[in-house]
Amino acid sequence: MSKTYKVTLQPSGEVVEVEEGKNLLVALREQNIYIKSSCGGHATCTDCIIKIVSGEDYITPPPFSELKLLGNVFHITKERLACQTCLTGDVTIDITKHDRVSDEAKLKNKTSNFSKKKQHIKIRKEPDIKKIRSERADERAKEAIENLSKAEVWKKHWEKNPDADTSNAPKSLAGGKRPKFFDTDKVDYEKNDYTRPLSAEKQKLRDERLETEKLKAENDKKIIASDKEYKKFRE
Numbered sequence: 001m002s003k004t005y006k007v008t009l010q011p012s013g014e015v016v017e018v019e020e021g022k023n024l025l026v027a028l029r030e031q032n033i034y035i036k037s038s039c040g041g042h043a044t045c046t047d048c049i050i051k052i053v054s055g056e057d058y059i060t061p062p063p064f065s066e067l068k069l070l071g072n073v074f075h076i077t078k079e080r081l082a083c084q085t086c087l088t089g090d091v092t093i094d095i096t097k098h099d100r101v102s103d104e105a106k107l108k109n110k111t112s113n114f115s116k117k118k119q120h121i122k123i124r125k126e127p128d129i130k131k132i133r134s135e136r137a138d139e140r141a142k143e144a145i146e147n148l149s150k151a152e153v154w155k156k157h158w159e160k161n162p163d164a165d166t167s168n169a170p171k172s173l174a175g176g177k178r179p180k181f182f183d184t185d186k187v188d189y190e191k192n193d194y195t196r197p198l199s200a201e202k203q204k205l206r207d208e209r210l211e212t213e214k215l216k217a218e219n220d221k222k223i224i225a226s227d228k229e230y231k232k233f234r235e
């Protein structure tokens with residue numbers, strides 16, 4: 001049978017026995033002592049923090065997952081995650097902040113707040129939806145007819161009457177913008193654009209590069225061919 005150690009709980013002063021190798025969260029819960037937890041003991045929520053009042057030499061060291069959450073500051077805070085702490089001797093721990101009644105009340109509050117919010121959500125019935133849809137369709141049809149008539153007025157209006165007052169005519173879309181100045185100095189002619197004659201020096205460089213590429217391509221072809229021959233020979 002495995003060893004057991006005494007755990008004195010503060011503030012109640014109750015003393016319970018905990019088996020060696022069993023973490024405090026599991027061991028205390030088994031004895032119906034409430035320790036808060038949201039992650040189920042996977043060292044991700046920090047809800048199960050307890051304070052070691054005495055016997056700090058009789059607890060297992062914090063694993064990496066606990067250090068990631070709490071940092072390496074146990075010597076200052078004396079706090080540990082119950083789900084990551086096992087015992088090697090008798091200890092006293094403080095579980096004041098683990099209050100089942102207040103936690104349950106908070107949870108209830110949260111749930112009831114949610115159902116109150118739910119009451120304000122407007123749920124439309126089928127006839128309402130149909131009515132709204134038909135109203136929107138009417139609006140769209142009206143708008144389309146208006147746009148059509150505007151287009152007719154605008155179409156080739158300059159030919160119809162060049163002297164007409166166009167101040168009330170609908171504006172054409174996407175017009176009135178000058179084309180942007182195209183800065184030819186920024187074009188890299190050496191790389192990909194040969195529409196402008198190159199200087200003698202650049203022309204020479206380009207010819208050299210093309211020659212090297214050609215030689216490389218020929219060489220690659222030869223290597224592939226010799227590979228094929230070698231494979232045939234092996235077969």
Ligand code: FES
Nearest residue numbers: 041043046048083
């Ligand atoms: S139970 Fe979540 S960190 Fe311990």
